[in-house]
Amino acid sequence: MQTIDLLRYLGNYVTQLSPTGYTLPAFPWFVYQTIGGAVSTGSHGSSLAWGSLSNQLLGVTMVLANGTLRTFTPETDPFLMRAVRVAVGQLGIITNLRFRLIKEQPVQRFLQSLSSSSFLKLMETAQQQYTSNQTMPSWLNETEFFWITQDSEFLMVSCTRGDVSSPETRHEVLASFNMPDNTTMYNTSWQLLQDPVLNCLDALPLNHSAHFGPDGLGALAQDYTGALLNTFINAPLPQLIISTYSNNSATLKAGQAVEAAEVLKPLVAELSFHEGSDGHERRRSLQKLHDQQLTVKNRRLFQTSAATARQRVMQADSDDGDASHSATENATGGYFEHDHGGITNASNGDPYAGLLSMDEAVALGNNWDIPPKKDALAYYAAPNMAEALISISRAGVLSIASNNTPEAHESYLYQPDALLDNIRTVRYDQYEVAVPVSTMGDCFKGLLDMVYEGDIDSLNETQKAKVKGFRTAPLIRVLGQEDGLLAYTGDVPRIFVNVEDYIFYNAGEQINTAFKAVMAHLRSSPACGNTGLEGAGGRLHWGKAGWPDAGCWHGDKEYPHTWCDFGCAKMYLDPTNKFADSAPDRWTWEGVDLASCCSMDKGFLREKAGCSCNVKHERNVSSCPPSPYYTNR
Known part of the structure; x- marks a missing residue:
């Protein structure tokens, strides 16, 4: 512990x-x-x-x-x-x-490329199994999908643990595992070999072809990732293309974005990964792209290193003449806190060597300030860059999700920290909708038909070229049923569709129509669920974007079986509503007699006479905007 x-x-x-x-x-x-x-x-x-x-x-x-x-x-x-x-x-x-x-244990990871029609078939098969016997296919457990929208492709990443019950499967996983020098597993692998047929690790035909680098990647993937990050993330693509900084503005003019996009688009296309393609050829494409970017004149990096940030801080001190305590904005939108009185961890006489991030400064007791609004980057909104940016997203998935058998904490996917600066620099909103597995095949059929206008595999080149509203690959995951009152899967297992809108902010707060249509389908189509404002659609993630206008999210409709149970817990633990937040219209049980209908042990007593979880709301569906029920995005 x-x-x-x-x-x-x-x-x-x-x-x-x-x-x-x-x-x-x-x-x-x-x-x-x-x-x-x-x-x-x-x-x-x-x-x-x-x-x-x-x-x-x-x-x-x-x-x-x-x-x-x-x-x-x-x-x-x-x-x-x-x-x-x-x-x-x-x-x-x-x-x-x-x-x-x-x-810890070995986890075997597989990466497959699926057409949209193949993906849809999987979803329909899983839906049919669940509606038939309330079970899910084993292959869906711990599986993730990345939707490469412009190419009508789904990258399927599936995992198999080394402690599965089948001796044959266990043998396959362990045989492919090459224990790294810095393993945290100790002798866990021995403990997995309980079957008498597999009683000796030395007898396994261990595969020594895999090489683990500092990020747990295979040798080729690691090399490819390094080149990818150096070319796309840590330097040129979002940064070197960003603006001539006229009048000290970090905003890229639309014409410049289109110009840069046209230069780079064909080179980015060369990075598309195919089975059996040569690693050297891909690296040559990366180098060619990098060289081409270096010819783009009058560009400068938007993201700055800590050293550059220190220079800015010191310059601000020089200009202000008073550096006793100040917070200087970093180009990534965060802050470096500095105080000559000792808040920094100074070294070698440099008072800025240990600059603290905003969260670190807050943890030490400093006041937290609302970060300033970041500049829009028109490059991300340029219509002709959809294919290039999705290709970069695809390449990133391939670089971290390649076939391998590392330890569990390296096999399961998480956001690489090398991308954090880029994420914190570019303005975007992330949304996620949870769809019941009992209708997920129907939901995806309607979604794919809408996005691809019936040609879900984009066999028509005209259809393939159309912008779908995305700049990154949507992420699709699944969760089993849980018992949390406000858990997304409190009623049934659900599949989650995570999508990101990079266009709204970076296009001058213009509505991303294609993206909003996707959200409308997920939030209100009967094929995507039976809860919500109109009794249809999937559930929103509590910590992400997409929340409806004030008064247009009704908890008793979103969580019809548990909303008033949570109201009982709220009444017991916070009777004075001390922890009310900035959206009181959501956290309401107006018109429900919680005092008479709640039990400390059982929650809301629906069977009791006069106890009905019908909440009174100030607005109804007729006074709310159409699905997805928000107007500010």
């Missing part, structure tokens, strides 16, 4: 920094979020067996509205534990979380 800081990022516990020999069973793609926040919003990976982070909790300790400290567990508080698993900050302040950890 290890005590951890809830304000630290989840990445400290599921990457190479995780507790030696152990790992969380399943974790989200984006691990650079605080652990407390990740649990409060039901953050998740792709696991039918283990579920979300909230589902993996063994206990939660919170400061309640009355100032007392209370620990909840499934054994001591079975009903209230269901409420605090996904509390969205409504029930108290989390001070301690107890997770279930499992021992």
Whole structure:
């Protein structure tokens, strides 16, 4: 058992920094979020067996509205534990979380390319199995899909653990595992070999062809990733193309974006990965692209290194004449806190050598300021760059998800930290909708038919060239049923569609029509679920974008079976509504007699006369905007 800081990022516990020999069973793609926040919003990976982070909790300790400290567990508080698993900050302040950890083990990872029609067939088959016997196919557990929208392709990443029950499968996984020198597994592999037929690790035909680098990648993938990051992320593509900085503005003019896009688009196309393609040929394409970018005149890097940030801080000190305490904006949108009185960890006489990030400064007691709005980058909104940016997204998936058998914490996918600066620089919104597996085939059929206008494999080149509203590959994952009252899968297992809108902000806050149509389908089509404002569509992620206009999200319709149960927990733990947030229209039980209809042990007593979870709302569907019910995006 290890005590951890809830304000630290989840990445400290599921990457190479995780507790030696152990790992969380399943974790989200984006691990650079605080652990407390990740649990409060039901953050998740792709696991039918283990579920979300909230589902993996063994206990939660919170400061309640009355100032007392209370620990909840499934054994001591079975009903209230269901409420605090996904509390969205409504029930108290989390001070301690107890997770279930499992021992490290080899996990075999497979990467496959599917056409849209092949992907749809998989979804329809899984839906049919679930509606027939309420089970899911084993291949779907821990499987993720990346939707390469411009190419009508789905990259399927599936994983097989080394502790599966089948001796044959276990043998296959272990035989492909090449234990790295810096393993955290100890002798876990020996413990997996319980079958008498496989009683000696030395007898296994171990595959020594895999090479593990610092990021756990195979040799070719690692080389390719390095070139990719140096070319696309750490230098030229989003940065070297960004603006002539006229009048010290970081905004790229639309004409410049289109010009740069036309120069680079054919070169980016050369990076498309095909089975059996030669690694040297790809690297030559990368080098060619890099050389071409160097010819783009009057460009400068938008993202700055810490050294450049220090120079800016010192220049600001020189200009202001008073450097006793100030916060200087970093180009990535964050802050470096500096204080000659000792807030920095100075070294070698450089008072800026240990500049603290905003979150580190806040943890030390400094006030948190709302970060300034970032500049729009018209490059991301240029219509002719959709294919190029999606190709980059595809290349990134290929570089981290290649066929391999590393340890669990390296096999399951998470956001590479090398991309963080880019993510924090570019303005975008991330949305996610959870669709019941009982209708997921129908939902994806309608979605693909809409996006590709009936030609779901884009056999027509004209259709392939049309912009689909995306600049990154949507991520598709699955979760098994959970018991949290506000868990997305509290009723049935669901498949999650994570999408990102890079166009709205970077096009001067112009509506991304194609993207919004996707959200409308996911949120209101009967094929995508039977909950929501109009009794149809999937559920929104608690911690992401896409929330409807005020008054147009009704909890009793989104969570019809558990909303008033959560209201009972809210009444018990926060009777004065001390933890009310900025959206009181969502957290309402107006018109429901919670005082008479709630039980501390059972929640909302629906069977009791006069107890109906019908909440009174100020707005109804006729006064709300059409699906997806928001107007500001």
